[in-house]
Amino acid sequence: MFLEKKILDTLNSLALIINIDKEILYISPSVKEILGFEPNELLGENWWTKTKTDTNQVDIAKKRLSGFIFNEDSHEKRTFESTIKPKYGKVKYILWNISFLDNSNIIAIGNDITKRKEYEFLLHEKNKIIEQSQKEILSNLRYSQRIQNAILPDIDLIAKSVSEVFVLFKPKDIVSGDFYWFYANDNYKFIVAIDCTGHGISGAMLTTIGNALFREIIIRDNIFSPAEILHELDLRLLDSLNNNGHNFTIPDGMDVALCRINNLEKELCFAGAYRPLIVIDGGNNITEISPNRFPIGFYAELNKKFVDTTINFNETDSFYIFSDGYIDQFGGTNNKKMNKRRFKELLITINEMNFEERQSFLEYSLSNWQQKTEQTDDILVIGFKP
Numbered sequence: 121m122f123l124e125k126k127i128l129d130t131l132n133s134l135a136l137i138i139n140i141d142k143e144i145l146y147i148s149p150s151v152k153e154i155l156g157f158e159p160n161e162l163l164g165e166n167w168w169t170k171t172k173t174d175t176n177q178v179d180i181a182k183k184r185l186s187g188f189i190f191n192e193d194s195h196e197k198r199t200f201e202s203t204i205k206p207k208y209g210k211v212k213y214i215l216w217n218i219s220f221l222d223n224s225n226i227i228a229i230g231n232d233i234t235k236r237k238e239y240e241f242l243l244h245e246k247n248k249i250i251e252q253s254q255k256e257i258l259s260n261l262r263y264s265q266r267i268q269n270a271i272l273p274d275i276d277l278i279a280k281s282v283s284e285v286f287v288l289f290k291p292k293d294i295v296s297g298d299f300y301w302f303y304a305n306d307n308y309k310f311i312v313a314i315d316c317t318g319h320g321i322s323g324a325m326l327t328t329i330g331n332a333l334f335r336e337i338i339i340r341d342n343i344f345s346p347a348e349i350l351h352e353l354d355l356r357l358l359d360s361l362n363n364n365g366h367n368f369t370i371p372d373g374m375d376v377a378l379c380r381i382n383n384l385e386k387e388l389c390f391a392g393a394y395r396p397l398i399v400i401d402g403g404n405n406i407t408e409i410s411p412n413r414f415p416i417g418f419y420a421e422l423n424k425k426f427v428d429t430t431i432n433f434n435e436t437d438s439f440y441i442f443s444d445g446y447i448d449q450f451g452g453t454n455n456k457k458m459n460k461r462r463f464k465e466l467l468i469t470i471n472e473m474n475f476e477e478r479q480s481f482l483e484y485s486l487s488n489w490q491q492k493t494e495q496t497d498d499i500l501v502i503g504f505k506p
Contacts, residue, residue: 134214134230136167137221142185145225154232156207171204173211185226201233213237261294261321268295268324271331273302281309282381283435283505286479290445290486290499297323298443298500301334308344309381311504313395315443317372317417319498329360330374346378346391347426350416354393354424357417373417377441381506388439388506389430395441397429402436404468438505440467445499446482451489458489467503478503 128135128148134155135148144167147159155171162170172178181202198218203211214230221227278285281304289300297319301312312334316326330353337343337352353376361372377395381388390397392411399407409431414424433439447463450456466485470478482501 128227131229134228134232136226136228136230138185138226138228140224142168142182154206155204155212156209171206173203173205177203204230210234258294264295264321264324268299268327271328272299278302278311278504282311284475285502285504286475288446288479288482288499288501288503290495291319292445292495292498293320295320295324296498296500297326298445298498299327299330300500300502301331303334303338307382307384309383309506310338311379311381311441311502313377313441313443313500313502315375315395315445315498315500317374323498326372326374329357333357333360344380345428346380346389347428349378350376350391350393350412350426351424354414354416354426361417371418373415375411375443376416377411379439379441383506386432386434386506387430388433389428391426391428393426395443398440398464398467399431399433400438400440400467400471401434402471404471406464406468408464433506435505438467438471438503440501440503442502443498443500445495445497446486446501449486449490449493449496449499451491451493455493458486475503475505 128137128146131148132150133148134151135146136144137146139145143165144163147162147167149159151157151159151162157170168178168181172181184200199216200218201213201215204214206212212232212234213236215233217229219227272289275285275287278287281302287300289296289298291298297316299314299316301310301314303310314327314330316323316330333353333356334349337349337356341352343349343352353374357372357374375394377390377392377397379388379390379397390409392409393414393416394411396411397409399409401407409429412424412426414422414426447458447460449458451458466482470481473481486499
């Protein structure tokens with residue numbers, strides 16, 4: 121016992137020797153620095169009455185010790201945390217290591233972990249704040265999603281206006297920078313696929329502007345030429361995003377594929393801003409109608425010229441307009457982009473299917489290509505027969 125005390129006297133940690141009756145036989149001198157008590161102040165039963173905040177806490181501590189003493193495996197080393205009331209100041213947190221001496225006395229070594237616990241509490245409070253902020257952000261995003269979904273055209277309405285159609289729409293985040301637009305009057309039907317700069321909130325903000333501009337240009341101002349629509353869209357988007365009236369490059373814009381259908385004449389007129397049109401006939405012959413190499417927005421100083429391309433169609437022809445999300449998705453065995461060649465091969469593969477099956481097959485192929493790779497961008501693919 122004498123040797124044990126000599127060793128324990130040198131420790132910076134708390135050291136207690138406790139007998140089977142739970143009386144304190146020894147307390148190391150370090151108790152003075154850690155708790156403010158002289159060692160002899162806490163011998164016997166004094167430890168329990170002077171360092172515990174209430175009688176309930178004393179009972180809990182003694183029951184824990186009884187468990188160590190009387191359990192069959194009690195001679196194993198035990199570790200636990202407890203709160204200790206010092207002579208002066210705030211409660212301290214002590215991490216105890218309990219083991220047994222040869223004479224069945226208990227030796228308890230306690231390390232002051234108060235600073236660590238304070239950091240843990242502080243971190244916990246910060247995490248609660250972050251979690252609450254994340255919930256609020258998510259709630260706002262969900263609300264934004266409902267607003268964005270409200271401005272997207274009803275697919276059932278589109279389906280009633282054309283022979284067949286599917287819309288594969290997969291936002292990367294909750295809200296999307298891709299969107300689609302549809303309008304029909306007595307003479308024409310307009311189907312448009314739009315890819316705005318960015319994705320998530322930044323892209324979604326542009327979709328609301330784009331939706332308003334399409335309604336303004338086509339429905340209010342009765343501009344029906346796809347090329348003229350893109351020209352006006354470019355001017356009005358630049359004006360909307362440039363309140364200072366200066367001509368300079370802005371970091372926001374859209375890529376657009378715009379189709380105008382005239383069922384009476386069996387004509388489809390197309391104009392594109394960086395987004396093409398793909399046509400596949402009943403014989404699986406595939407044609408790509410190239411877009412003009414100008415975006416909507418971005419460069420105010422460029423003299424952009426958009427051109428209409430008119431083609432005649434029959435009931436076996438299928439048309440596809442899309443953002444770049446599908447073909448740019450990383451995946452496969454080498455984690456490369458899907459690319460346009462593979463995408464065209466998929467379109468030929470599905471050419472004999474009905475449009476519901478086509479959408480399902482494209483979704484399956486995308487998932488199979490992507491596997492566990494994160495979605496790269498917003499995805500929009502529209503397939504239709506006029």
